[in-house]
Amino acid sequence: MTRQRNGDRRGASFLVMLLRRGTPALATAATGLTDEIGDPTPVRAFQRISRMAGPVDERQRDGLLLRAARYVVLVPLVYRLLMVPATFASYAVKHGSAGLASVAIVAVCSVGLSAFGLFWMMRRAPFRSDLAGRLLLIDLVATLAFELFIGATVSPAVFHDAVGVADKHLLGSVALLTLAVGIPSGIGLAALSLPVRLLSDLLNHGTFDFAQAASLYPTLFGVLFTAVGALILLGLGIRLALAYGIRNGRLAERARQHRMLHDTVLQTLEAIALGGPGDSDQRLVEVQRLARAQAIELRQTIETAAAQRAEEGARPLGEKLAALAAEMARDGLRAQLVIAELDNDTLSEVRQIAIRDAVREAMRNTMKHAETDKVVVRVEERNGGIAVITRDHGTGFSPHDRPAGFGISESITARLSEVGGTSLVESSPGSGTRVTLWVPL
Incomplete structure (x- = not known):
């Protein structure tokens, strides 16, 4: 009997519970959410409402929602x-x-x-x-x-x-x-x-x-109707917002993981596949070095992400880019940094990290495609924000003949867009490539 009662509680209708108990029922709004609730695909209104009013687990209560x-x-x-x-x-x-x-x-x-x-x-x-x-x-x-x-x-x-x-x-x-x-x-x-x-x-x-x-009863009924309507709109609106936020959070996390794989494992595999000068023993040593470095980087990313963010938070943008230049130098790319005098507190940590990672992708693209081992990175204040320009004088490419791939669209453009910034990639055959990143202060 107890087991059956618990099963009924887990399948309680959110809308029914909301009408019976009032705002305390909102503490369960975060449970029982499905992808269909937050799916932006147009559906019939009654179908969407029935999904939002679906079952919840009333044993799990969110204190913040209740407050x-x-x-x-x-x-x-x-x-x-x-x-x-x-x-x-x-x-x-x-x-x-x-x-x-x-x-x-x-x-x-x-x-x-x-x-x-x-x-x-x-x-x-x-x-x-x-x-x-x-x-x-x-x-x-x-x-x-x-x-x-x-x-x-x-x-x-x-x-x-x-x-x-x-x-x-x-x-x-x-x-x-x-x-x-x-x-x-x-x-x-x-x-x-x-x-x-x-x-x-x-x-x-x-x-x-x-x-x-x-x-007085017509007025009382009007008050009841208004209160019930407000309760329903508030409850279903919260459920929809939570489902939509969870869905977008999953998509953002998936995109972040795809970018991480592209910027780490995939880059290493491509570097191995491109080959290079030297005999087979030298190439084997190079492959082992790349694999070892990649394994260390992935382990740090997975196991010490929180500690790494805390450590990075104490370093201004200039030091982050200097560390990135040193990292690229170990792979054979010489980066010249030209950094204007900036206020270290004017740019949030999340935007600094977004710029650093986007610059890393631009540098790796230079290593892979530009046929040059030199790049200039300039940092300056511009239009109420911080602009970082990465410039090489390599082979360049035609944007019409070579559409933007994952590295540009996700590791650069999408990453900057997520923090309110913009990116511009300019290139032409024989004239090199310029990547301009901008984020607001």
Whole structure:
């Protein structure tokens, strides 16, 4: 029996749980996501919605999502802070001092509760669901007490206008419960408001006024409908955004891994395949050196990526490029660095690494295709950013005859685009190649 119940929990519909429990259900929004949800391919709206509303695992709860989603209850609190004083001011203008003290007490208590709710939600202390439940219960009791207090203390002549102040608080409370606890709680408060209003009528003028009590229900239903719509849009929107972000993250990670393989293993294999001068023993020694260096580089990339990023973070762009030039020199490419005086703190680490890796790819292309062992790398400030120009005087190529391959399109262009930068590759046969990289500061 326990196993079956756990299986049902894992397959709970996100939409049903959202409507039953309110914003706390958003803590499970990150579970049960499939590639179909974030697939940008156009599909029928109902099909997309049914995927977003699909099953989730309610045993896995994301604390950050729960903390972020709770802020939606600020909307009904702000509504009460604005509408209750406005309705009170309208009452004071219309009726003067008649029943003003009682209505003022209700207005002040309502504003105080709403202001405290805002303060409690915005504070930095950890969120406690048990305390939140107590505060909601206090607010519920106060909401019903306001209606009865007005009926017991004001004259029948001003009762309907006076109770309007309490009604504004009631409307906000219905929305608050719907968002914070779920539709059943909101509907329950709306249903409970009818007998409470009838009791308030009885306290005020000794009779039940069903027509007047029921006149608030169209507005209550409107509030319920709006709160439910906001809850659905928020929940499904979060699910869609999470699925889309996870999908794009996977694609970005896949592209990063493809670039790493292209810039490391594939480059080594191509260097081996191109051959070179010397006898077979010399070539064997060269192949072993390349393989050993490549194995060390891959191991460092896989096992110590985090430590490597931390170490790189302490080095400015100039030192990164100088280390890259030394690395290329070991493979036979002499790089001349011309670096303008730059502020080391003006360029973020992620952009520095993107430039360094793109320059590495440009240099390797020079080694493979340009038939030259010299390249000039110039770094300068340009157009509100940093430009790095890699220039060789090798054989060059015609962009029309040789379309951009993976190295240019992914290891250079895509890498710069991911950090908000641009790249430009200029070349012509016999005139060498110029690669201009630019990132904003």
